[in-house]
Amino acid sequence: MTEDVRFGLARHVILPGPLRLDGGALLSPVEIAYETYGTLNADASNAVLICHALTGDQHVASPHPVTGKPGWWARMVGPGKPVDPARHFIVCANVLGSCMGSSGPATIDPATSAPWGMAFPVITIRDMVRAQALLLDHLGIAVLQAVVGGSMGGMQALSWPATFPERVRAAVVIASTARHTAQNIAFHEVGRQAVMADPKWRGGAYYDLGDPPAAGLAVARMAAHITYLSEAGLTEKFGRRLQARPDRPDGAISFGFDADFQIESYLRHQGISFVDRFDANSYLYITRAMDYFDLGGEHGGHLANAFRATKARFCLVSFDTDWLYPTAQSRAVVHALNAAGAPVSFVELSSPYGHDAFLLDAPEMNRVVDGFLRAGE
Ligand SMILES: CC(=O)SCCNC(=O)CCNC(=O)[C@H](O)C(C)(C)COP(=O)(O)OP(=O)(O)OC[C@H]1O[C@@H](n2cnc3c(N)ncnc32)[C@H](O)[C@@H]1OP(=O)(O)O
Ligand SMILES: N[C@@H](CCO)C(=O)O
Numbered sequence: 001m002t003e004d005v006r007f008g009l010a011r012h013v014i015l016p017g018p019l020r021l022d023g024g025a026l027l028s029p030v031e032i033a034y035e036t037y038g039t040l041n042a043d044a045s046n047a048v049l050i051c052h053a054l055t056g057d058q059h060v061a062s063p064h065p066v067t068g069k070p071g072w073w074a075r076m077v078g079p080g081k082p083v084d085p086a087r088h089f090i091v092c093a094n095v096l097g098s099c100m101g102s103s104g105p106a107t108i109d110p111a112t113s114a115p116w117g118m119a120f121p122v123i124t125i126r127d128m129v130r131a132q133a134l135l136l137d138h139l140g141i142a143v144l145q146a147v148v149g150g151s152m153g154g155m156q157a158l159s160w161p162a163t164f165p166e167r168v169r170a171a172v173v174i175a176s177t178a179r180h181t182a183q184n185i186a187f188h189e190v191g192r193q194a195v196m197a198d199p200k201w202r203g204g205a206y207y208d209l210g211d212p213p214a215a216g217l218a219v220a221r222m223a224a225h226i227t228y229l230s231e232a233g234l235t236e237k238f239g240r241r242l243q244a245r246p247d248r249p250d251g252a253i254s255f256g257f258d259a260d261f262q263i264e265s266y267l268r269h270q271g272i273s274f275v276d277r278f279d280a281n282s283y284l285y286i287t288r289a290m291d292y293f294d295l296g297g298e299h300g301g302h303l304a305n306a307f308r309a310t311k312a313r314f315c316l317v318s319f320d321t322d323w324l325y326p327t328a329q330s331r332a333v334v335h336a337l338n339a340a341g342a343p344v345s346f347v348e349l350s351s352p353y354g355h356d357a358f359l360l361d362a363p364e365m366n367r368v369v370d371g372f373l374r375a376g377e
Contacts, residue, residue, distance in 0.1 A: 009035045009036055009037060009062060010033070010034075010035050010058070010059075010062070011033070011034050011035065011036065012031065012032070012033045012034075012101050013031070013032050013034070013135065013138060014029045014030070014031050015029060015030045015031075015032065015134050015135070015138060016028060016029055016030075017029050017030045017134070018030075019127070019130055019131060019134060020130075021121050021122075021123060021124070021127045022123075022124040022126055022127055023121050023122050023123070023124070025121035027096075027103060027121060028110075029103075029110070030096075030103055030131055030134055031101065031102055031103045031107055032093050032094070032101075032102050032103075032131060032132075032134070032135045033057075033058050033093065033094040033100055033101025033102050034058050034091060034092060034093035034094065034135060035058045035059065035060065035061075035062060035091075035092050036089065036090060036091050036092075036139075037061060037077070037078075037085040037088075037089075037090040038084075038085030038086065038087070038088050038089045038090050039085075039089060040089040040139070040140070040141070041089070044089075044140055044141050044142065044143075045143070045145060046087065046088050046089050046145050047088070047089045047090075047091060047136070047139075047141040047143075047144050047145055048083050048088040048089070048090050048091070048144065048145055048146045048147075048148060048373075049091050049092070049093075049132060049136070049144050049146070049147045049148070049160075050073065050076075050077060050083065050090060050091070050092040050148050050149065050153070051092075051095075051128075051132075051147060051148070051149030051152075051153035051154075051156035051157055052072065052092065052094075052095065052149070052152070052153050053149070053150060053151035053152045053153050054151065054152050054224075054283075054286050054287065054290065055274070055277075055278055055283075055286075056072050056152075056153070057072070057094050057098065057100040058092045058093055058094045058100060058101070059071050059072065059092075059100075060072060060073045060074075060077050060090075060092040061073065061074045061077040061078045061090075061092075064277065066276055066277045067273075067276070067277055072359060073150075073359070075359075075360075075361060075362075075366070076148075076365075076366065076369065077090060077092075081366070082366050082369040082370035082373060083148060083369070083373070087377070088145065088373075089141075091135070091136070091139065091141075093131075093132055093135055095128040095131075095152075095156075095286065096123050096127055096128045096131045097120070097123045097128070097282060097285040097286050097289060098282050098286060099278060099279035099281075099282040102131070103120075103131075104116070104120060104279070104281075104282050104285065105117055105118065105120040105204065105279065105281035105282055105284075105285060106207060106279050106281065106282065114207075114208075115207040115208075117203075117204040117205050117207065117281060118203060118204035118205075118281065118284075120281070120285065122285065122288060122289075122292075123285060123288075123289050124289050124292050124293070125152070125155045125156055125159050125289055125290070125292075125293045126159050126163055126298065127289070128156055128159075128289065129156050129159045129160055129163050129164075130163065132156070132160075133163075133164055133167070136167075142167065143166070143167050143168070143169060144160070144167060144168045144169065144170075145169055145170065145373075145376065145377075146168075146169065146170040146171065146172060146373055146376070147160045147161075147168055147170075147171050147172070148171075148172040148174075148369070149172070149173065149174065149176070150174035150175050150176065150358035150359070151174075151175055151176055151325070151355065151358065152176075152286070152290055153174075153176070154173040154174055154175060154176020154177070155176055155177070155178075155290065155293050155295075157171045157172060157173045157176070158171065158173055158176065158178055158295055158306075158333065159293075159295060161307065161310035161312040161314075162295060162298070162299065162306035162307065162310070165309035165310035165311070165312075168310065168312045169311075169312055169313070169376060170312055170313045170314070170315070170372070170373070170376050171312050171313075171314050171315070172314075172315045172317075172369055172372060172373075173314065173315070173316050173317070173330070173333065174316075174317040174318075174358045174365065174369075175317065175318060175319055175322050175324075175325055175355055175357065175358045176316075176325055176329075176330070177293075177325040177329040177330070177333075178293075178294070178295040178296060178303055178306075178329070178332065178333050178336070179293060179294040179295060179296060179297065179329075180290055180291050180292075180293055180294070181329075184290070184291070184324065184325075185291045187223060187224060187227050188224075188287040188288075188290065188291055189291075190220070190223050191219075191220030191221070191223055191224050191283065191287060192220070192283075192284050192287060192288075194216045194217075194219040194220040194223070195213055195216040195217055195220050195280045195283060195284060196216070196284075197216060198213035198214075198215050198216025198217070198280075199213075200212060200213040200214070200215070200216070201213040201216060201280060204280075204281045204284075206280075212275070212279070212280055213280045214272075214275040214280075216280065217271075217274065217275045217278065217280040217283060218268075218271030218272055218274060218275050219271060220271075220280075220283060221270060221271045221274040221275075221278075222267045222268070222270060222271040225267060225270045225271075226267070227323070227324045227355065228324065228354060228355045228356040229353065229354045229355070229356065230321040230322075230323065230352060230353060230354030230355075232321060232352050233321070233352050233353050233354055234263060236352065237262075237266075238261070238262040238263040238266060239262075240261065241261070241262045242260055242261060242262065243259055243260060243261065243262050243264070243265045296336070302336075303332065303333065303336035304336040304337075304339035304340040305340075306336070306340075307336060307337055307340035307342045308340050310342065312342065313342075313343045313344070313345075313372075313375075313376060314333075314337050314342055314343065314344040314345070315344070315345045315346075315368065315369065315372040316330045316333060316334055316344065316345070316346045316347075317330075317346075317347055317348075317349060317358075317365055317368055317369075318330040318331075318346075318347075318348045318349070319348070319349050319350075319351045319353070319354070319355070319357040319358070320348055320349070320350050320351065321350075321351055321352060321353065321354045321357070322354055322355040322357065323354065323355070324354070324355040325355065327348045330346065330348070331346070334346045345368075345372060347364075347368055349362065349364050349365055349368075
Protein backbone atom coordinates (compact mmCIF):
# COMPACT_ATOMS: atom_id res chain seq x y z
CA MET A 1 0.00 0.00 0.00
CA THR A 2 1.31 3.45 -0.86
CA GLU A 3 -0.25 6.76 0.08
CA ASP A 4 0.55 10.07 -1.53
CA VAL A 5 -0.83 13.36 -0.23
CA ARG A 6 -0.52 15.29 -3.47
CA PHE A 7 -1.70 18.73 -2.54
CA GLY A 8 -3.79 20.16 0.26
CA LEU A 9 -6.58 17.76 1.05
CA ALA A 10 -6.22 15.67 -2.09
CA ARG A 11 -4.97 12.18 -1.47
CA HIS A 12 -4.27 9.14 -3.55
CA VAL A 13 -3.86 5.65 -2.16
CA ILE A 14 -2.94 2.40 -3.87
CA LEU A 15 -4.49 -0.49 -1.94
CA PRO A 16 -3.36 -4.05 -2.68
CA GLY A 17 -6.85 -5.54 -2.96
CA PRO A 18 -7.80 -7.74 -4.59
CA LEU A 19 -11.32 -6.41 -4.93
CA ARG A 20 -13.76 -9.04 -6.17
CA LEU A 21 -16.10 -7.33 -8.62
CA ASP A 22 -19.72 -8.25 -9.34
CA GLY A 23 -18.63 -9.31 -12.82
CA GLY A 24 -16.29 -11.92 -11.30
CA ALA A 25 -12.93 -10.21 -11.97
CA LEU A 26 -10.41 -9.54 -9.23
CA LEU A 27 -9.09 -5.98 -9.34
CA SER A 28 -5.61 -5.47 -7.93
CA PRO A 29 -4.29 -3.03 -7.00
CA VAL A 30 -7.14 -0.63 -6.26
CA GLU A 31 -6.25 3.04 -6.72
CA ILE A 32 -8.44 5.58 -4.97
CA ALA A 33 -8.19 9.35 -5.25
CA TYR A 34 -10.01 11.11 -2.45
CA GLU A 35 -10.29 14.18 -0.32
CA THR A 36 -10.96 14.60 3.37
CA TYR A 37 -12.11 17.62 5.31
CA GLY A 38 -12.29 18.01 9.10
CA THR A 39 -10.92 15.69 11.77
CA LEU A 40 -11.85 12.14 12.67
CA ASN A 41 -12.88 12.15 16.34
CA ALA A 42 -11.41 9.84 18.99
CA ASP A 43 -13.99 7.07 18.57
CA ALA A 44 -14.15 7.52 14.77
CA SER A 45 -17.89 8.15 14.94
CA ASN A 46 -18.18 11.39 12.93
CA ALA A 47 -17.29 10.21 9.42
CA VAL A 48 -19.57 11.33 6.59
CA LEU A 49 -19.01 9.84 3.15
CA ILE A 50 -20.08 12.00 0.20
CA CYS A 51 -20.75 10.06 -3.00
CA HIS A 52 -20.56 11.82 -6.34
CA ALA A 53 -22.65 11.53 -9.48
CA LEU A 54 -21.76 10.36 -12.99
CA THR A 55 -19.24 13.06 -13.88
CA GLY A 56 -18.40 14.27 -10.41
CA ASP A 57 -15.20 13.67 -8.53
CA GLN A 58 -13.48 13.88 -5.16
CA HIS A 59 -13.31 17.68 -5.31
CA VAL A 60 -16.60 18.10 -3.50
CA ALA A 61 -15.66 21.38 -1.82
CA SER A 62 -12.32 22.32 -3.34
CA PRO A 63 -11.68 23.88 -6.74
CA HIS A 64 -11.69 21.53 -9.71
CA PRO A 65 -8.09 21.09 -10.95
CA VAL A 66 -9.05 21.46 -14.63
CA THR A 67 -11.90 23.97 -14.66
CA GLY A 68 -10.91 25.95 -11.55
CA LYS A 69 -14.59 26.07 -10.60
CA PRO A 70 -15.63 25.66 -6.95
CA GLY A 71 -16.19 22.12 -5.69
CA TRP A 72 -19.34 20.57 -7.13
CA TRP A 73 -21.16 20.54 -3.78
CA ALA A 74 -19.57 23.51 -2.00
CA ARG A 75 -23.16 24.56 -1.28
CA MET A 76 -23.68 21.43 0.85
CA VAL A 77 -20.19 20.76 2.24
CA GLY A 78 -18.10 23.34 4.08
CA PRO A 79 -17.97 25.55 7.16
CA GLY A 80 -21.51 26.38 8.30
CA LYS A 81 -23.00 24.01 5.71
CA PRO A 82 -25.04 20.87 6.52
CA VAL A 83 -21.93 18.70 6.14
CA ASP A 84 -19.47 20.72 8.15
CA PRO A 85 -15.76 20.01 8.74
CA ALA A 86 -16.20 21.55 12.22
CA ARG A 87 -18.42 18.57 13.16
CA HIS A 88 -17.73 15.89 10.59
CA PHE A 89 -14.81 14.02 9.12
CA ILE A 90 -15.80 14.26 5.48
CA VAL A 91 -14.54 11.79 2.90
CA CYS A 92 -15.22 12.03 -0.82
CA ALA A 93 -13.61 9.53 -3.19
CA ASN A 94 -13.50 9.41 -6.96
CA VAL A 95 -15.55 6.34 -7.94
CA LEU A 96 -14.07 3.20 -9.44
CA GLY A 97 -14.16 3.51 -13.23
CA SER A 98 -13.83 7.29 -13.22
CA CYS A 99 -10.94 9.39 -14.47
CA MET A 100 -9.78 11.62 -11.64
CA GLY A 101 -7.22 9.26 -10.15
CA SER A 102 -9.14 6.16 -9.07
CA SER A 103 -8.76 2.85 -10.92
CA GLY A 104 -10.49 3.09 -14.26
CA PRO A 105 -9.93 2.60 -17.98
CA ALA A 106 -7.29 5.37 -18.11
CA THR A 107 -5.16 3.94 -15.30
CA ILE A 108 -2.45 1.38 -15.84
CA ASP A 109 -3.22 -2.32 -16.17
CA PRO A 110 -0.36 -3.99 -14.26
CA ALA A 111 -0.50 -6.96 -16.65
CA THR A 112 0.43 -4.83 -19.67
CA SER A 113 1.89 -1.65 -18.16
CA ALA A 114 -0.44 0.22 -20.52
CA PRO A 115 -3.78 1.92 -19.87
CA TRP A 116 -6.59 -0.58 -19.35
CA GLY A 117 -8.87 0.94 -22.01
CA MET A 118 -11.81 -1.37 -22.64
CA ALA A 119 -9.95 -4.25 -20.95
CA PHE A 120 -10.92 -2.65 -17.65
CA PRO A 121 -13.56 -4.87 -16.05
CA VAL A 122 -17.18 -3.75 -16.20
CA ILE A 123 -18.09 -2.41 -12.79
CA THR A 124 -21.29 -1.88 -10.82
CA ILE A 125 -22.51 0.64 -8.27
CA ARG A 126 -21.92 -2.03 -5.61
CA ASP A 127 -18.31 -2.37 -6.77
CA MET A 128 -17.88 1.38 -6.29
CA VAL A 129 -19.24 0.99 -2.75
CA ARG A 130 -16.92 -1.94 -2.03
CA ALA A 131 -13.95 0.14 -3.14
CA GLN A 132 -15.09 2.94 -0.82
CA ALA A 133 -15.27 0.38 2.00
CA LEU A 134 -11.63 -0.55 1.34
CA LEU A 135 -10.76 3.14 1.64
CA LEU A 136 -12.66 3.44 4.94
CA ASP A 137 -10.79 0.38 6.26
CA HIS A 138 -7.57 2.15 5.33
CA LEU A 139 -8.72 5.31 7.16
CA GLY A 140 -9.75 3.40 10.29
CA ILE A 141 -13.47 4.09 9.89
CA ALA A 142 -15.59 1.10 10.86
CA VAL A 143 -18.99 2.82 10.81
CA LEU A 144 -20.20 5.88 8.93
CA GLN A 145 -22.23 8.52 10.70
CA ALA A 146 -23.81 9.07 7.31
CA VAL A 147 -23.46 8.45 3.61
CA VAL A 148 -24.81 11.26 1.43
CA GLY A 149 -25.25 11.50 -2.32
CA GLY A 150 -27.30 12.84 -5.20
CA SER A 151 -28.12 11.12 -8.51
CA MET A 152 -25.58 8.29 -8.93
CA GLY A 153 -24.27 9.37 -5.53
CA GLY A 154 -27.72 8.52 -4.18
CA MET A 155 -27.49 5.06 -5.73
CA GLN A 156 -24.29 4.51 -3.75
CA ALA A 157 -25.96 5.90 -0.63
CA LEU A 158 -28.70 3.28 -1.08
CA SER A 159 -26.25 0.51 -1.88
CA TRP A 160 -24.12 1.22 1.21
CA PRO A 161 -26.61 0.08 3.91
CA ALA A 162 -27.70 -2.79 1.66
CA THR A 163 -24.13 -4.03 1.16
CA PHE A 164 -22.69 -3.17 4.59
CA PRO A 165 -25.70 -3.03 6.94
CA GLU A 166 -23.53 -2.69 10.07
CA ARG A 167 -21.36 0.11 8.72
CA VAL A 168 -23.89 2.93 8.16
CA ARG A 169 -25.98 4.84 10.71
CA ALA A 170 -27.75 7.13 8.23
CA ALA A 171 -28.19 7.51 4.47
CA VAL A 172 -29.22 10.65 2.57
CA VAL A 173 -30.42 9.95 -0.96
CA ILE A 174 -31.20 12.94 -3.19
CA ALA A 175 -32.69 13.01 -6.70
CA SER A 176 -32.00 9.33 -7.17
CA THR A 177 -33.48 5.91 -7.81
CA ALA A 178 -33.12 2.27 -6.82
CA ARG A 179 -33.03 1.11 -10.45
CA HIS A 180 -32.51 2.44 -13.92
CA THR A 181 -35.62 2.43 -16.07
CA ALA A 182 -35.80 1.64 -19.78
CA GLN A 183 -35.85 5.39 -20.46
CA ASN A 184 -32.75 5.97 -18.31
CA ILE A 185 -30.91 3.18 -20.12
CA ALA A 186 -32.09 4.49 -23.49
CA PHE A 187 -30.58 7.93 -22.95
CA HIS A 188 -27.30 6.44 -21.78
CA GLU A 189 -27.17 4.17 -24.81
CA VAL A 190 -27.50 7.18 -27.10
CA GLY A 191 -24.48 8.69 -25.37
CA ARG A 192 -22.42 5.53 -25.55
CA GLN A 193 -23.20 5.09 -29.22
CA ALA A 194 -22.14 8.69 -29.88
CA VAL A 195 -18.76 7.94 -28.26
CA MET A 196 -18.31 4.62 -30.03
CA ALA A 197 -19.33 6.06 -33.41
CA ASP A 198 -16.53 8.61 -33.21
CA PRO A 199 -13.67 7.13 -35.32
CA LYS A 200 -11.25 8.54 -32.77
CA TRP A 201 -12.63 6.20 -30.13
CA ARG A 202 -10.65 3.34 -31.71
CA GLY A 203 -12.18 0.65 -29.54
CA GLY A 204 -11.10 2.63 -26.47
CA ALA A 205 -7.37 2.55 -27.36
CA TYR A 206 -6.82 6.27 -27.84
CA TYR A 207 -4.76 7.21 -24.78
CA ASP A 208 -1.32 7.17 -26.38
CA LEU A 209 -2.41 9.15 -29.43
CA GLY A 210 -3.34 12.37 -27.64
CA ASP A 211 -6.46 12.64 -29.80
CA PRO A 212 -9.48 11.37 -27.84
CA PRO A 213 -13.02 10.99 -29.25
CA ALA A 214 -13.98 14.49 -28.18
CA ALA A 215 -16.74 14.97 -30.75
CA GLY A 216 -18.55 11.79 -29.71
CA LEU A 217 -18.20 12.52 -26.02
CA ALA A 218 -19.45 16.08 -26.51
CA VAL A 219 -22.59 14.82 -28.26
CA ALA A 220 -23.10 12.28 -25.46
CA ARG A 221 -22.92 15.08 -22.90
CA MET A 222 -25.28 17.29 -24.89
CA ALA A 223 -27.94 14.58 -24.97
CA ALA A 224 -27.44 13.74 -21.29
CA HIS A 225 -27.44 17.36 -20.21
CA ILE A 226 -30.97 17.82 -21.56
CA THR A 227 -32.12 15.12 -19.13
CA TYR A 228 -30.60 17.03 -16.21
CA LEU A 229 -32.73 20.11 -16.89
CA SER A 230 -36.45 20.75 -17.24
CA GLU A 231 -38.64 22.07 -20.02
CA ALA A 232 -39.76 24.99 -17.86
CA GLY A 233 -36.15 25.78 -16.93
CA LEU A 234 -35.03 25.72 -20.56
CA THR A 235 -37.97 27.86 -21.65
CA GLU A 236 -37.24 30.40 -18.93
CA LYS A 237 -33.52 30.52 -19.66
CA PHE A 238 -33.52 30.37 -23.47
CA GLY A 239 -37.01 30.12 -24.90
CA ARG A 240 -36.73 30.38 -28.69
CA ARG A 241 -34.27 33.26 -28.43
CA LEU A 242 -31.56 33.44 -31.05
CA GLN A 243 -27.88 33.64 -30.29
CA ALA A 244 -26.41 37.06 -31.09
CA ARG A 245 -25.27 37.20 -34.73
CA PRO A 246 -24.53 39.93 -37.22
CA ASP A 247 -27.71 41.33 -38.78
CA ARG A 248 -27.99 41.13 -42.54
CA PRO A 249 -28.10 44.60 -44.08
CA ASP A 250 -31.41 43.82 -45.78
CA GLY A 251 -32.93 42.71 -42.44
CA ALA A 252 -33.75 39.24 -43.73
CA ILE A 253 -33.32 36.15 -41.56
CA SER A 254 -30.40 34.00 -42.66
CA PHE A 255 -31.32 30.35 -42.24
CA GLY A 256 -28.63 27.76 -41.64
CA PHE A 257 -27.18 25.13 -39.40
CA ASP A 258 -25.00 27.17 -37.08
CA ALA A 259 -25.92 27.29 -33.42
CA ASP A 260 -28.64 29.80 -34.17
CA PHE A 261 -30.78 29.27 -31.09
CA GLN A 262 -29.35 30.08 -27.68
CA ILE A 263 -30.17 26.60 -26.48
CA GLU A 264 -28.06 25.10 -29.27
CA SER A 265 -25.13 27.30 -28.41
CA TYR A 266 -25.54 26.47 -24.71
CA LEU A 267 -25.63 22.72 -25.35
CA ARG A 268 -22.60 22.89 -27.62
CA HIS A 269 -20.77 24.77 -24.87
CA GLN A 270 -21.75 22.13 -22.31
CA GLY A 271 -20.52 19.38 -24.67
CA ILE A 272 -17.24 21.04 -25.61
CA SER A 273 -16.31 22.05 -22.06
CA PHE A 274 -17.12 18.56 -20.76
CA VAL A 275 -14.45 16.84 -22.85
CA ASP A 276 -11.76 18.92 -21.16
CA ARG A 277 -12.55 17.35 -17.82
CA PHE A 278 -13.75 13.83 -18.59
CA ASP A 279 -12.57 10.64 -20.23
CA ALA A 280 -14.73 8.98 -22.89
CA ASN A 281 -14.07 5.42 -21.73
CA SER A 282 -14.94 6.36 -18.14
CA TYR A 283 -18.20 7.73 -19.50
CA LEU A 284 -18.95 4.32 -21.02
CA TYR A 285 -18.09 2.40 -17.84
CA ILE A 286 -19.96 4.62 -15.40
CA THR A 287 -23.13 4.93 -17.49
CA ARG A 288 -23.06 1.12 -17.77
CA ALA A 289 -22.75 0.76 -13.99
CA MET A 290 -25.77 3.03 -13.57
CA ASP A 291 -27.76 1.06 -16.13
CA TYR A 292 -27.06 -2.24 -14.35
CA PHE A 293 -28.14 -0.74 -11.03
CA ASP A 294 -31.23 -2.54 -9.73
CA LEU A 295 -31.05 -2.76 -5.96
CA GLY A 296 -34.23 -4.84 -5.72
CA GLY A 297 -32.91 -7.16 -8.41
CA GLU A 298 -29.77 -7.70 -6.31
CA HIS A 299 -32.02 -8.84 -3.45
CA GLY A 300 -34.28 -11.45 -4.95
CA GLY A 301 -36.48 -8.98 -6.82
CA HIS A 302 -37.79 -7.32 -3.63
CA LEU A 303 -36.37 -3.90 -2.83
CA ALA A 304 -37.45 -4.17 0.81
CA ASN A 305 -35.10 -7.14 1.20
CA ALA A 306 -32.17 -4.80 0.53
CA PHE A 307 -32.90 -2.96 3.78
CA ARG A 308 -33.95 -5.73 6.17
CA ALA A 309 -30.56 -6.10 7.84
CA THR A 310 -29.77 -2.43 8.35
CA LYS A 311 -30.51 -0.22 11.35
CA ALA A 312 -29.75 2.95 9.37
CA ARG A 313 -32.06 5.97 9.23
CA PHE A 314 -32.88 7.20 5.74
CA CYS A 315 -33.66 10.60 4.28
CA LEU A 316 -34.93 10.84 0.71
CA VAL A 317 -35.32 14.06 -1.27
CA SER A 318 -36.76 14.42 -4.76
CA PHE A 319 -37.46 17.41 -6.99
CA ASP A 320 -40.83 17.92 -8.65
CA THR A 321 -39.34 18.80 -12.06
CA ASP A 322 -36.85 15.89 -12.13
CA TRP A 323 -38.05 13.73 -15.02
CA LEU A 324 -34.84 11.66 -15.05
CA TYR A 325 -35.50 10.18 -11.60
CA PRO A 326 -39.02 11.40 -10.88
CA THR A 327 -40.50 11.55 -7.40
CA ALA A 328 -42.33 8.25 -7.98
CA GLN A 329 -38.95 6.49 -7.97
CA SER A 330 -38.06 7.97 -4.56
CA ARG A 331 -41.51 7.01 -3.30
CA ALA A 332 -40.88 3.41 -4.38
CA VAL A 333 -37.76 3.40 -2.20
CA VAL A 334 -39.72 4.91 0.70
CA HIS A 335 -42.36 2.19 0.39
CA ALA A 336 -39.66 -0.49 0.42
CA LEU A 337 -38.06 1.09 3.50
CA ASN A 338 -41.47 1.15 5.19
CA ALA A 339 -41.97 -2.50 4.33
CA ALA A 340 -38.57 -3.27 5.83
CA GLY A 341 -39.40 -1.28 8.98
CA ALA A 342 -36.57 1.19 8.43
CA PRO A 343 -36.97 4.77 9.70
CA VAL A 344 -37.29 7.15 6.74
CA SER A 345 -38.03 10.83 6.10
CA PHE A 346 -39.07 11.88 2.64
CA VAL A 347 -39.71 15.24 1.00
CA GLU A 348 -40.42 16.32 -2.55
CA LEU A 349 -39.06 19.80 -3.11
CA SER A 350 -40.25 22.26 -5.69
CA SER A 351 -37.70 23.63 -8.12
CA PRO A 352 -37.81 24.78 -11.74
CA TYR A 353 -34.39 23.29 -12.49
CA GLY A 354 -35.03 19.57 -13.01
CA HIS A 355 -32.65 16.80 -11.97
CA ASP A 356 -29.55 18.98 -11.49
CA ALA A 357 -31.46 21.09 -8.92
CA PHE A 358 -29.53 19.20 -6.26
CA LEU A 359 -26.31 20.89 -7.48
CA LEU A 360 -27.78 24.39 -7.33
CA ASP A 361 -28.87 26.69 -4.50
CA ALA A 362 -31.68 24.83 -2.76
CA PRO A 363 -32.03 26.20 0.79
CA GLU A 364 -34.86 23.76 1.59
CA MET A 365 -32.67 20.81 0.62
CA ASN A 366 -29.89 22.11 2.87
CA ARG A 367 -32.34 22.56 5.76
CA VAL A 368 -33.65 19.02 5.35
CA VAL A 369 -30.17 17.48 5.22
CA ASP A 370 -28.93 19.63 8.12
CA GLY A 371 -31.87 18.70 10.33
CA PHE A 372 -31.60 15.02 9.47
CA LEU A 373 -27.86 14.84 10.20
CA ARG A 374 -28.15 16.78 13.48
CA ALA A 375 -30.93 14.47 14.67
CA GLY A 376 -28.39 11.63 14.70
CA GLU A 377 -25.61 13.53 16.51
C1 LIG B 1 -23.09 15.80 -8.88
C2 LIG B 1 -21.73 15.47 -8.97
O1 LIG B 1 -21.31 14.57 -8.36
S1 LIG B 1 -20.74 16.37 -9.88
C3 LIG B 1 -21.55 17.24 -11.01
C4 LIG B 1 -20.75 17.37 -12.20
N1 LIG B 1 -20.80 18.70 -12.61
C5 LIG B 1 -21.73 19.12 -13.42
O2 LIG B 1 -22.62 18.41 -13.85
C6 LIG B 1 -21.58 20.56 -13.79
C7 LIG B 1 -22.06 20.78 -15.15
N2 LIG B 1 -23.43 21.04 -15.06
C8 LIG B 1 -23.90 22.29 -15.05
O3 LIG B 1 -23.21 23.28 -15.16
C9 LIG B 1 -25.37 22.36 -14.94
O4 LIG B 1 -25.83 23.12 -15.99
C10 LIG B 1 -25.86 22.95 -13.66
C11 LIG B 1 -27.35 22.86 -13.74
C12 LIG B 1 -25.39 22.12 -12.49
C13 LIG B 1 -25.33 24.37 -13.46
O5 LIG B 1 -26.29 25.29 -13.71
P1 LIG B 1 -25.97 26.87 -13.77
O6 LIG B 1 -25.00 27.24 -12.70
O7 LIG B 1 -27.30 27.50 -13.80
O8 LIG B 1 -25.17 27.00 -15.11
P2 LIG B 1 -25.74 26.92 -16.60
O9 LIG B 1 -26.48 25.65 -16.83
O10 LIG B 1 -26.47 28.18 -16.89
O11 LIG B 1 -24.42 26.88 -17.45
C14 LIG B 1 -23.52 27.94 -17.39
C15 LIG B 1 -22.54 27.83 -18.52
O12 LIG B 1 -23.24 27.85 -19.77
C16 LIG B 1 -22.71 28.91 -20.57
N3 LIG B 1 -23.80 29.46 -21.37
C17 LIG B 1 -24.95 30.01 -20.94
N4 LIG B 1 -25.68 30.42 -22.00
C18 LIG B 1 -24.98 30.13 -23.13
C19 LIG B 1 -25.20 30.29 -24.51
N5 LIG B 1 -26.31 30.86 -24.99
N6 LIG B 1 -24.25 29.88 -25.38
C20 LIG B 1 -23.11 29.29 -24.91
N7 LIG B 1 -22.85 29.10 -23.59
C21 LIG B 1 -23.78 29.52 -22.71
C22 LIG B 1 -22.19 29.91 -19.56
O13 LIG B 1 -21.24 30.78 -20.16
C23 LIG B 1 -21.58 28.99 -18.54
O14 LIG B 1 -20.33 28.54 -19.02
P3 LIG B 1 -19.18 28.01 -18.03
O15 LIG B 1 -19.79 26.90 -17.22
O16 LIG B 1 -18.10 27.53 -18.94
O17 LIG B 1 -18.79 29.18 -17.18
N1 LIG C 1 -24.95 16.62 -13.85
C1 LIG C 1 -24.48 15.67 -12.90
C2 LIG C 1 -25.55 14.75 -12.44
C3 LIG C 1 -26.00 13.80 -13.49
O1 LIG C 1 -26.70 12.77 -12.89
C4 LIG C 1 -23.30 14.94 -13.46
O2 LIG C 1 -22.90 15.22 -14.57
O3 LIG C 1 -22.72 14.11 -12.78
